Amino acid sequence: MTDIQIDINEVSKWYGPFQVLNRCSTKVGKGEVVVVCGPSGSGKSTLIKCVNGLEPFTQGAITVDGISVGDPKTNLPKLRARIGMVFQHFELFPHLTVMRNLVLAQIKVLGRSSGEAHENGMRLLDRVGLRDQAEKFPGELSGGQQQRVAIARALAMDPIAMLFDEPTSALDPEMIKEVLDVMVGLARDGMTMIVVTHEMGFARQVARRVVFMDKGEIVEDAPTEEFFGSPRSERAQMFLSKILQY
Amino acid sequence: MNYHWNWGIFWDISPDGAHSYLQTLLLGTTWTLATAFFAWCLALLFGSIIGVIRTTPNAWLVRLGNAYVELFRNIPLLVQMFLWYFVLPEVVPQAIGTWLKQQPNASFYTAVVALGFYTSARVAEQVRAGILSLAQGQRLAALALGLTLPQAYGFVLLPMAYRIMLPPLTSELLNIIKNSSVALTIGLMELTARARSMQEFSFQVFEAFTAATVIYIVINIAVTFAMRALERRTAVSGFIGASPAAAH
Ligand SMILES: Nc1ncnc2c1ncn2[C@@H]1O[C@H](COP(=O)(O)OP(=O)(O)OP(=O)(O)O)[C@@H](O)[C@H]1O
Ligand SMILES: [Mg+2]
Numbered sequence: 001m002t003d004i005q006i007d008i009n010e011v012s013k014w015y016g017p018f019q020v021l022n023r024c025s026t027k028v029g030k031g032e033v034v035v036v037c038g039p040s041g042s043g044k045s046t047l048i049k050c051v052n053g054l055e056p057f058t059q060g061a062i063t064v065d066g067i068s069v070g071d072p073k074t075n076l077p078k079l080r081a082r083i084g085m086v087f088q089h090f091e092l093f094p095h096l097t098v099m100r101n102l103v104l105a106q107i108k109v110l111g112r113s114s115g116e117a118h119e120n121g122m123r124l125l126d127r128v129g130l131r132d133q134a135e136k137f138p139g140e141l142s143g144g145q146q147q148r149v150a151i152a153r154a155l156a157m158d159p160i161a162m163l164f165d166e167p168t169s170a171l172d173p174e175m176i177k178e179v180l181d182v183m184v185g186l187a188r189d190g191m192t193m194i195v196v197t198h199e200m201g202f203a204r205q206v207a208r209r210v211v212f213m214d215k216g217e218i219v220e221d222a223p224t225e226e227f228f229g230s231p232r233s234e235r236a237q238m239f240l241s242k243i244l245q246y
Numbered sequence: 247m248n249y250h251w252n253w254g255i256f257w258d259i260s261p262d263g264a265h266s267y268l269q270t271l272l273l274g275t276t277w278t279l280a281t282a283f284f285a286w287c288l289a290l291l292f293g294s295i296i297g298v299i300r301t302t303p304n305a306w307l308v309r310l311g312n313a314y315v316e317l318f319r320n321i322p323l324l325v326q327m328f329l330w331y332f333v334l335p336e337v338v339p340q341a342i343g344t345w346l347k348q349q350p351n352a353s354f355y356t357a358v359v360a361l362g363f364y365t366s367a368r369v370a371e372q373v374r375a376g377i378l379s380l381a382q383g384q385r386l387a388a389l390a391l392g393l394t395l396p397q398a399y400g401f402v403l404l405p406m407a408y409r410i411m412l413p414p415l416t417s418e419l420l421n422i423i424k425n426s427s428v429a430l431t432i433g434l435m436e437l438t439a440r441a442r443s444m445q446e447f448s449f450q451v452f453e454a455f456t457a458a459t460v461i462y463i464v465i466n467i468a469v470t471f472a473m474r475a476l477e478r479r480t481a482v483s484g485f486i487g488a489s490p491a492a493a494h
Contacts, residue, residue: 049386052390054386054389054390077389077392077393077394078392080389080390080391080392081391081392082392083390084390085386085387085390087383087386087387089381089383091381091383091384091386091387092387093384093387093388093401093402093406094406094482094484095405095406095409095482104391104393104401105391105392105393108393108397108401109391109392109393109397110392136483137482137483137484138484139482139483139484140483140484141484153391154390154391157391157392
């Protein structure tokens with residue numbers, strides 16, 4: 001296997017008496033794309049939020065690029081700046097123009113000069129095909145455009161890995177493709193990615209592995225062809241038959 | 247009713263021997279405005295701090311903020327005025343108490359402090375509600391970019407929260423102007439106190455309180471217009487809650 005970029009080791013988490021994550025383990029190599037799927041409430045969002053420390057976990061360990069996320073001595077803001085994250089509802093900052101969404105953290109977190117940050121921002125807007133939207137406000141863009149801006153905003157930090165939490169599930173069908181195309185491009189360029197999604201076409205196309213979660217557990221963690229060819233667990237089979245019906 | 251109307255009374259010299267009644271009312275208006283203004287600054291400052299700490303992940307800070315709000319919101323404003331003015335100087339060490347009582351504008355300072363703290367609890371409620379009305383996702387998105395929690399508040403959460411809060415803040419600002427009249431009970435010669443004293447000396451009760459009413463209404467209309475203008479200027483394009491004109 002290639003260098004391990006993200007190592008999730010026996011991670012468990014409780015909300016009070018309710019166990020959301022149950023001894024989850026998986027490794028993501030450098031440049032690998034891993035798709036995480038599973039029924040609603042199975043803990044997918046919780047797991048990827050643990051990776052950049054947005055959610056604390058109770059047991060186990062996660063390291064990103066050799067840095068332990070759960071270690072109280074870790075500078076979390078600094079670590080998070082190196083991990084891009086894209087959300088289901090885009091979460092662009094509505095009071096800032098597209099360009100200012102892209103430059104804010106570059107300047108405040110990475111200490112880049114305004115000129116450098118703008119230049120980088122323009123380059124990334126170009127990459128997601130939105131060069132002419134720089135001065136618009138997020139509320140003036142379509143959902144698909146907003147999500148592409150959100151991807152550009154994450155990329156502007158030069159992340160070593162990207163986390164996606166259902167990036168297309170809040171989008172109208174005709175906008176899903178434009179976002180997936182950007183993500184496929186990223187994957188092809190060798191970005192390390194964990195993608196929570198039910199877009200199985202995307203998984204087939206670019207994922208090295210598929211992780212299937214149910215009730216807080218990683219039930220299956222298999223190479224993509226194997227997962228779609230013959231999922232071992234009954235729960236994964238049932239899930240697949242349900243979502244592939246459509 | 248056998249009332250003798252006399253609208254000319256405003257130009258008569260008041261018992262202070264130097265100012266006309268109209269001038270005393272305008273003088274009272276400046277005290278009303280000064281009290282409301284400084285109390286508002288205090289209320290915005292403390293209200294923002296308390297409102298913010300009530301939305302942090304720290305349970306102890308949240309409890310502290312909640313206790314503050316409950317304390318200042320649940321004691322009637324009049325009682326708070328009296329506590330600050332009459333009780334505080336007696337319970338602090340004697341030297342400080344004496345010094346407090348000797349301040350030349352003691353009733354003004356007390357009114358600012360009492361009104362400021364009272365209103366800060368109400369502002370804190372608005373600030374908290376404003377921040378919580380933003381989806382949790384905004385906070386996560388800011389933190390995920392590597393911003394620290396204070397940066398997330400400063401650059402992302404508060405700029406939107408204040409915009410959402412502008413209409414309720416406007417009504418708090420109107421309230422603070424009206425509530426400043428409570429300070430007449432501790433001897434501040436603000437607008438209502440001046441109207442009352444005019445009525446006592448001239449017996450022209452209707453003229454005196456008509457004038458005071460008109461002045462309060464003019465101030466409130468001016469404030470409302472200014473705040474509406476601010477709302478329009480800060481409206482975020484395409485954001486729900488922005489004025490229809492701005493949302494293309
Ligand atoms: N703050 C919280 N307190 C208590 N329970 C929570 C909290 N956040 C999430 N949960 C629960 O944890 C479980 C896992 O949630 P999570 O959001 O990770 O699921 P998910 O797999 O991402 O689901 P979905 O597909 O609906 O997004 C759910 O049952 C949810 O109700
Ligand atoms: Mg989820």
